Amino acid sequence: MKRALIKPELCVNCPECAVMTVCDRSAIIRESVENKPWVDFYQCSGCLKCKPVCPQHAVEELLQPCTGTRRMSW
Numbered sequence: 118m119k120r121a122l123i124k125p126e127l128c129v130n131c132p133e134c135a136v137m138t139v140c141d142r143s144a145i146i147r148e149s150v151e152n153k154p155w156v157d158f159y160q161c162s163g164c165l166k167c168k169p170v171c172p173q174h175a176v177e178e179l180l181q182p183c184t185g186t187r188r189m190s191w
């Protein structure tokens with residue numbers, strides 16, 4: 118499964134985050150203007166539409182290794 122990840126060390130906390138603007142699923146959260154945005158993985162579909170719009174290249178593609186072949190044992 119793919120997800121977008123905003124790397125906090127690269128994000129400069131733009132007043133208008135372009136990544137938030139393009140996300141159709143409102144998956145980018147920013148609690149206040151002092152806080153950097155972050156991706157809610159439960160909402161992110163992994164479309165990565167946001168990746169090319171960040172001027173700081175702060176969005177990274179994250180691959181979650183979930184094959185669906187293993188079950189929880191409880």
Ligand code: SF4
Binds near residue numbers: 172
């Ligand atoms: S556009 Fe990129 S650098 Fe600017 S606030 Fe959004 S994620 Fe951070």
